[in-house]
Amino acid sequence: MDLNAHVNADEQKLSAERLTGKVALITGGARGIGAATAKLFARNGAHVVIADVLDELGATLADSITGRYVHCDVSKESDVRAAVELALTWKGQLDIMFNNAGVSGPNGSIANIKMDQMNTLLSINLNGIIHGIKHAAQAMIQRGKGGSIICTSSSAAIMAGLAAHAYTLSKEAILGIAKSAACELGAHGIRVNCVSPHGVPTEMLLSGYRKFLGKKDLGSEEVRKIVGEEGSLLLGRGATVDDVAHAVLFLASDESGFITAHNLVVDGGYTSARTRSQMSFLYQG
Structure with a gap:
């Protein structure tokens, strides 16, 4: 195959539906990141089950x-079962499990943290992830054709310092259980990875910004602009x-077939470097 033919073949592969015939389950799929993912999966040929407590939106x-x-x-x-x-x-198989459901939980000092509120958050943000990994793994192991489990951290x-104590604890624990599960499930061809968003203007983040800034009508575009100016290496x-x-x-796709126990950080570089370095003079000249 000549170079041009090889390039054309690669382009056709990338432009094709990337999840054709696969079955995906998305928790917290009724809105926000879950809903955007459900739509994208469907456009790429997947059969999608949306699981949520927001019945009207989800249906x-x-x-x-x-x-x-x-x-x-x-x-x-x-x-979850x-x-x-x-x-x-519905389709006789489960190929993709996206454990996305989560809540923000309580704010406040570690000295005043209420354990009942902490346990409620953990029951959703952490136990919910474990439930999803467990039952997806059972289905995938029984079928014997591998699969992809993805967890939202x-x-x-x-x-540190980007969220309240309980939320931070739950999201870091997710990284641990995903890596641990990947160690076991790799023997069955099942990949387990995380995705870690930053500054995405979902209802959860909008609520926090509205409270912090005292602006009840603050919209997603305004929050995205704030993040682009103050929380991203990609200015604006x-x-x-x-x-x-x-x-x-x-x-979720076969393009990441050799990736497991990984945390894909979607943060505009924010957690890797100071957003506005005081040493920027080093880049002059």
């Missing part, structure tokens, strides 16, 4: 992408839900 989205919706409180193992069973009943798991470029969705698509 409407599922109908729009010819998918399925199931009410699912990830803190309840029985709900039922969501996986729906995928198996956060830049707060990498850099803030994050979008689609940025994260494309990262998840990569981890």
Whole structure:
């Protein structure tokens, strides 16, 4: 094959549907990052099950992408099991599990933290992830054709001071359980990875900014602009839900077939370097 033919073949591969025939389950899929990922998966040929507690939003989205919706409180193992069973009943397989559901939880001093609130957050943000890994792994192992499990962590798991204590704890723990699961499940051809967004203007982040800035009508574009100016090495470029969705698509697809136990950070470089270096004079001349 000559060089031009090789390039054309690669271009055709990249432009083709990347998840054709695969079945994906997305928790927290009714809005935000989950919804953007569901739409992108569907455009790439996947059959998508959306699992959430936001029934109206989730069902409407599922109908729009010819998918399925199931009410699912990830803190309840029985709900997650039922969501996986729906995928198996519908299409007979589960190839992709995107454990995305999460909540922000309480703020406040570590000296005043309320353990009942902490435990509620952990039941969703951490136990929900474990439920998803467990039941997806069972289905994937039984089928014997591998699979991709992806878990949503956060830049707060990498850099302290970006979120409250309980949220930070839960998101860092996700990195640990994903790597540990990858050690075992690799023997079955199952990859386990994380994606860690930063500054994405979802309802969770918007709520925080509205409270902090005292602006009840603050919109996503305003938050994205703030992040682009103060929380990104890419000056003026803030994050979008689609940025994260494309990262998840990569981890879900065969293009990342040799990647496991990895945390793909989608942060505009924020956690890797000072956003506005006081040493910028080094770059002059």
